[in-house]
Amino acid sequence: MLQILIQGLLLSGLYALIAMGFTLIFSVGRVLNLAYGAYLLIGGYAYFYFSQQLGLPKIAGVMLAGVLGCVLGLLKYQLLVKRVQGVHSAVEIATLILAVVLQSAVVLIFGDSSKILLPIVPGVERVASAAIPYSNLVATIISWAILIGLYFFVRLTHTGRAMQAVSMDAKGAAISGIDANRINMITWGISGTLGAIGGVFFASYTQLYPGMWVAPLIIAVAVVIVGGIGSIIGTLVVAHIVGFMEIIVSSWNPELRGVFTMLLIILVLVLRPRGLFGREEIH
Amino acid sequence: MLEIQGLSAFYGRAQALFDVSLRAEKGEIIAVIGANGAGKSTLFDSVLGLTKTTGAVRLEGQDLTGQGSSEIVRRGVGYAPERFNLFPYMTVRDNLLVGAYTARGDIETNLEMVHALFPRLAERAGQETSTQSGGERQMVSLGRALMGSPRLLLVDEPTIGLAPKVCDEIAVVLRRLRDEFGLTVVIAEQNANFALSLASRVYVLESGRITAEGTAESLAKDEALAAAYFGH
Numbered sequence: 289m290l291q292i293l294i295q296g297l298l299l300s301g302l303y304a305l306i307a308m309g310f311t312l313i314f315s316v317g318r319v320l321n322l323a324y325g326a327y328l329l330i331g332g333y334a335y336f337y338f339s340q341q342l343g344l345p346k347i348a349g350v351m352l353a354g355v356l357g358c359v360l361g362l363l364k365y366q367l368l369v370k371r372v373q374g375v376h377s378a379v380e381i382a383t384l385i386l387a388v389v390l391q392s393a394v395v396l397i398f399g400d401s402s403k404i405l406l407p408i409v410p411g412v413e414r415v416a417s418a419a420i421p422y423s424n425l426v427a428t429i430i431s432w433a434i435l436i437g438l439y440f441f442v443r444l445t446h447t448g449r450a451m452q453a454v455s456m457d458a459k460g461a462a463i464s465g466i467d468a469n470r471i472n473m474i475t476w477g478i479s480g481t482l483g484a485i486g487g488v489f490f491a492s493y494t495q496l497y498p499g500m501w502v503a504p505l506i507i508a509v510a511v512v513i514v515g516g517i518g519s520i521i522g523t524l525v526v527a528h529i530v531g532f533m534e535i536i537v538s539s540w541n542p543e544l545r546g547v548f549t550m551l552l553i554i555l556v557l558v559l560r561p562r563g564l565f566g567r568e569e570i571h
Numbered sequence: 572m573l574e575i576q577g578l579s580a581f582y583g584r585a586q587a588l589f590d591v592s593l594r595a596e597k598g599e600i601i602a603v604i605g606a607n608g609a610g611k612s613t614l615f616d617s618v619l620g621l622t623k624t625t626g627a628v629r630l631e632g633q634d635l636t637g638q639g640s641s642e643i644v645r646r647g648v649g650y651a652p653e654r655f656n657l658f659p660y661m662t663v664r665d666n667l668l669v670g671a672y673t674a675r676g677d678i679e680t681n682l683e684m685v686h687a688l689f690p691r692l693a694e695r696a697g698q699e700t701s702t703q704s705g706g707e708r709q710m711v712s713l714g715r716a717l718m719g720s721p722r723l724l725l726v727d728e729p730t731i732g733l734a735p736k737v738c739d740e741i742a743v744v745l746r747r748l749r750d751e752f753g754l755t756v757v758i759a760e761q762n763a764n765f766a767l768s769l770a771s772r773v774y775v776l777e778s779g780r781i782t783a784e785g786t787a788e789s790l791a792k793d794e795a796l797a798a799a800y801f802g803h
Contacts, residue, residue: 452661460656
C-alpha cells in the first residue's frame, strides 16, 4: 500500500511536468504540438551524451538538456509554426513529421539499441517494503519545484499574465501592448525546456531508446484532454489520477498499464468533452 | 494631437475604409458617429495597427503607420473596444495589470486613478470578469486602457447595451479624463445624442467614408442628419 502511494506520487509528479509543457503550448499558441515528444527524446539523449559520454557532472547534463530543449522549441516556433500559423492541421502534421525526423537522426547518431541511464543520484531508500531510488525522488522534487515556480510565474509576473492574456483574448492582449510573437517565443522556450527535462527523468525512470517519446506524448495528451486544456491545477490533479492508475494497474497486471489510461480518455471525451477542469485558457 | 490622413483599410481584398481623414486636438473629445457596419471599429483597429492600411496616422507628429500594435500602445494610444476583449478568467485586478504591460513604472499612480474614477473596480478587484455585468466590463475595459498611461483614448460604443444611469457615469468619467488629465478622447457611437452631449466636434462615417463633419451644434441643426441619426 505504502509502496503504491510512494510510486504513484513519484510517477505522477513526472507526468505532471511532462504534461505541463504540452498544455502551455496548446493554451497560449493554440497548437496541438504533436512533436512535443521530440523534446523528451532530445532531452534524454542530450543528458546521455553530456553526462555519460562526455562525463560532465550530472546536474550539468540535466541543465544542458533543458537548454537544448529550449533552443529546439524556439527554432520550431520561428522556422515552422510561425510560418504556417493559422493552419492548425498543417502545424500539427509538420510537427509530427519533425518528431519522426528527429527520431531518425537519433538512430543515426546513437544507434537504435536502448541505453541504460546511470541514476542522477545513486542509491536507494527503503521505506517499509518499498525501494525508492534517490534518482526518482530527486526527479519528482525537481518536477514539483519547476511546477510551483511556473504556477507563480504565470500568476504573478507581467510576462506570465501576458501569457494568460494571449491565451484568453488575442485582440485584448494586442491592444494592451503585448507582442504575441514574443509571448509565443517564451512559451515555446519554456515548453521545450520542460519537455527535455521531463525526457531526462522519464528515460532514467524507464530506458533510453529512439521510440521513447511516444508513450509520454500519449500520457501528455491524456492528461491534457482529461484535465481540461490549459488548467495548471487540472493538469496536476489529472497527472496524479493517471499516474496512480498506472501504478495500481501494473501492480496487478503490467501488461494492462496503458489500457486504463486510454479508457479514461474515451470516458471523459464522451461524458465531458471539455475535460474535468475544461476551458482552453491557462489559469 | 491625432491626425489621420487619407486612411484606407482592407480586410483581405475587401476595403472597409475609404480615404478617411480626421484630427483631434490635445484635450479634446471628438466623436465618430455612424450606423452598425459603417467602419467605426475598423477605424480604431487601424489606428492600433491591427488592419492593413494605406494613408497616414500621426500621433503628436509621429507617424504610427507600419508600427506594431505593441509599439503604438507604448507611444500612448489606449483603446477600449466595442466587445471589450477582456480576459474572462482573470480577476479585475489582473485585467488592469495586463493593461499596465507597457507602463510598469506607473502602476501605482494609474491604479489609484482608475479606482478613483471607478470605485466599483476597487470593490470588485478579486472578481473574474466573466461573471460581471456589461457596465462593469465597460469600466474594466476603460480602466485597462488607462493603465497603459495613454495620451489618446479611443472608446468604441461606450454606451452600447448599458442602462442610462451607467451611460451617465461613463460620460462623467470621459469628461473628467479630458478636464483633469488632459486626455484626448475619440468616441465612436451609434447613439448620436450621447456623442453630441460629449464631443466638441463630430464626424459622420457612412460605409467607410466620412460624409459630414462639423461642430456638435452645426451637425445637430442639419435636418437630414438629424433625421438619420438623432431620431427626430
